[in-house]
Amino acid sequence: MAYQVLARKWRPKTFAQLVGQEHVIKALANAFASERLHHAYLLTGTRGVGKTTIARIMAKALNCETGITSTPCGVCSACTQIDAGRFVDLLEIDAASNTGIDNIREVLDNAQYSPTAGRFKVYIIDEVHMLSKSAFNAMLKTLEEPPSHVKFILATTDPQKVPITVLSRCLQFSLRQMTPQQVTGHLHKVLEAEQVQFEPLALNLLGHAANGSMRDALSLLDQAIAHGAGQVEESGVRAMLGAVDQSYLFDLLDALAAHDGPRLLHTADAIASRGLSYEAALHELANVLHQVALTQAVPNALADDLPQRGQIVAAAQALSPEDTQLYYQIALHGRRDLPLAPDEYAGFTMTLLRMLAFAPAKPEQIAGAVTPAKPEQITGTTTPAKTEQNSGVIAPPANSAQALSNIAPAQAEQITATPAASTSPAGAITPGKPEQIAASPARLESASVVQMAPSATEPAPAPAQPSNTAPAVESASAYDDLEPPPWHSEAAEAIYQASEPAAQYVSEPAPTAPHTEPAPSIATPSQSKPVTPFNGDWRALVVQLKLGAAGMLAQNAELLSYSDIRFDLQVAEAHRAVATRDYQDKLRLALSEHFGRDIEVNVNIGTIQGETPAVMLVRENAARQEVAVAAIQNDPFIQTLVRDFGGTIDAASIKPL
Numbered sequence: 001m002a003y004q005v006l007a008r009k010w011r012p013k014t015f016a017q018l019v020g021q022e023h024v025i026k027a028l029a030n031a032f033a034s035e036r037l038h039h040a041y042l043l044t045g046t047r048g049v050g051k052t053t054i055a056r057i058m059a060k061a062l063n064c065e066t067g068i069t070s071t072p073c074g075v076c077s078a079c080t081q082i083d084a085g086r087f088v089d090l091l092e093i094d095a096a097s098n099t100g101i102d103n104i105r106e107v108l109d110n111a112q113y114s115p116t117a118g119r120f121k122v123y124i125i126d127e128v129h130m131l132s133k134s135a136f137n138a139m140l141k142t143l144e145e146p147p148s149h150v151k152f153i154l155a156t157t158d159p160q161k162v163p164i165t166v167l168s169r170c171l172q173f174s175l176r177q178m179t180p181q182q183v184t185g186h187l188h189k190v191l192e193a194e195q196v197q198f199e200p201l202a203l204n205l206l207g208h209a210a211n212g213s214m215r216d217a218l219s220l221l222d223q224a225i226a227h228g229a230g231q232v233e234e235s236g237v238r239a240m241l242g243a244v245d246q247s248y249l250f251d252l253l254d255a256l257a258a259h260d261g262p263r264l265l266h267t268a269d270a271i272a273s274r275g276l277s278y279e280a281a282l283h284e285l286a287n288v289l290h291q292v293a294l295t296q297a298v299p300n301a302l303a304d305d306l307p308q309r310g311q312i313v314a315a316a317q318a319l320s321p322e323d324t325q326l327y328y329q330i331a332l333h334g335r336r337d338l339p340l341a342p343d344e345y346a347g348f349t350m351t352l353l354r355m356l357a358f359a360p361a362k363p364e365q366i367a368g369a370v371t372p373a374k375p376e377q378i379t380g381t382t383t384p385a386k387t388e389q390n391s392g393v394i395a396p397p398a399n400s401a402q403a404l405s406n407i408a409p410a411q412a413e414q415i416t417a418t419p420a421a422s423t424s425p426a427g428a429i430t431p432g433k434p435e436q437i438a439a440s441p442a443r444l445e446s447a448s449v450v451q452m453a454p455s456a457t458e459p460a461p462a463p464a465q466p467s468n469t470a471p472a473v474e475s476a477s478a479y480d481d482l483e484p485p486p487w488h489s490e491a492a493e494a495i496y497q498a499s500e501p502a503a504q505y506v507s508e509p510a511p512t513a514p515h516t517e518p519a520p521s522i523a524t525p526s527q528s529k530p531v532t533p534f535n536g537d538w539r540a541l542v543v544q545l546k547l548g549a550a551g552m553l554a555q556n557a558e559l560l561s562y563s564d565i566r567f568d569l570q571v572a573e574a575h576r577a578v579a580t581r582d583y584q585d586k587l588r589l590a591l592s593e594h595f596g597r598d599i600e601v602n603v604n605i606g607t608i609q610g611e612t613p614a615v616m617l618v619r620e621n622a623a624r625q626e627v628a629v630a631a632i633q634n635d636p637f638i639q640t641l642v643r644d645f646g647g648t649i650d651a652a653s654i655k656p657l
Helices: 022-033 049-061 077-084 099-111 133-144 179-193 199-209 213-227 233-239 248-258 262-273 278-297 309-320 323-338 344-357 384-388 400-405 488-500 536-543 549-557 575-577 581-595 611-635 638-644
Strands: 040-042 091-095 121-126 150-156 171-174 557-562 567-573 599-605
Touching: 022 049, 022 171, 022 248, 040 049, 049 077, 049 091, 049 121, 049 150, 091 099, 091 262, 099 121, 099 133, 150 638, 179 199, 179 309, 199 213, 199 233, 199 344, 213 233, 213 323, 248 278, 248 309, 248 344, 262 278, 262 344, 278 309, 278 323, 278 344, 323 344, 536 549, 536 581, 536 611, 549 575, 549 581, 549 611, 557 581, 567 575
Parallel strands: 040 150, 040 171, 091 121, 121 150, 567 599
Antiparallel strands: 557 567
């Protein structure tokens, strides 16, 4: 007797023998048991998941001599003939080779005749998406209202190509891909029934290699039996599939955990010497890293009978979760980029070197790591003990503006020019509050040194002194007769740009201090003159305030009335969105800071009687545009071009300067 391949020999004959399609089996079994039969069924799914098998079982369930049942007997003439492919009332049509309208028209012409031997005439159309558009149109009417003795069972791997008009006339069942565990379990039963010796790990490899297709799994099993001379061994299956021995993968992980580059490349060379596939190696490496990540996140996620469970747990303890996620991502990208590499060896080794290079360094591996100084280590704090410890004065670097702009916000707020906060020399910049910073950059121009605390890990460098200079600390008055270097003004500008809005009181000019006098302190409101009172020009005030988000409210508001403590504004209905409480609070805060007293802002929604700053700006821009257009049109040279050369003036392209 001729040998029958396992994929055909072990094709399920009943619904109970099907593997992995319980959701479809339950619906069909209940339908046949209650005889709620539809006239057309559509089975979708990838190759080898059981579409044709289910269609034949349905044909037996419809024509079994015991009656319409979900459990056909399998021994009556109808069941045996359907299994043998000789049942006259079962017509299997391959739509891939019969795509034309003539083939479908022949089928439809025969559908009107009653069945010869069975209860129903069943049409199984495989790969139905291959039919032409005209063939689909020809079968629509019959598919919707076929004779009572006709049942259509359509099967396809690409339901997206089936017209929606056909889909709406069928009961659609989507078959799922089978999990590796389901495939492995079924192969285990097949080999036990065939009395073939096997190793469990070899079946795991076949289950993953099948990619959810039971037919592919049985075909690979046939090949593995032939490769192993009647046995299914792990080594033979790995050689047949080009898979990588798991021990090599764990050697790679151990080398990565130890940051051992030579060992990493030695393991890669060992894989090459055995002729294994590098693409499969990256695939298996990603699979192992997935299992390692599962162990790290959920320790009980791995099955107890997994052969590599001990090695996976050890790798999970050796690698950090961050490293595992990084290596997994690099393995995926390396497998994707493998066809672009000069050769597979180069692509594989570059992937491993990328894992080694991008591995996060541990703190103890950073040579010469410097612990940043704490804020309280910076001189100038109000604690005298800390201030007296800092005797060194360091001159600011050449790019002082960048150095000052890079100061952390918590430290920048402590910068001031008040000498009372510390025992530093006159003119030194010492910690303070931002509101104590002078409004004029001239205060910072007189500051010539910045006193800093020595670092926690390295001593403060001694100040460079000329050979004929005895004192260790230079006074700020030493620079009185010299023009300040340009970085002083740049540093002051950087600080003002990073700080809060400028103070609303202008300090009086300070006289040049003698060498024996301390640097002048910051002016207070009681020592300064206030800003110019408001004269009713709302637009000029809005421009002067330089508002942020509240500028939308101020620009579209009309000033109705004002007093020393209150501003009444009117906003049109169209701009209600900018008159919310948030915008009003920001505008009130800006006005209070500008005038140096609490200002109340009252905003009403209504009709604008006058002009808002935004309307004024639009009107002025339009006037400037008209002046610019007139200047171009009246230009003698332009008029010559228009008159002599037939030129035209595009007014929309004219922009005022």
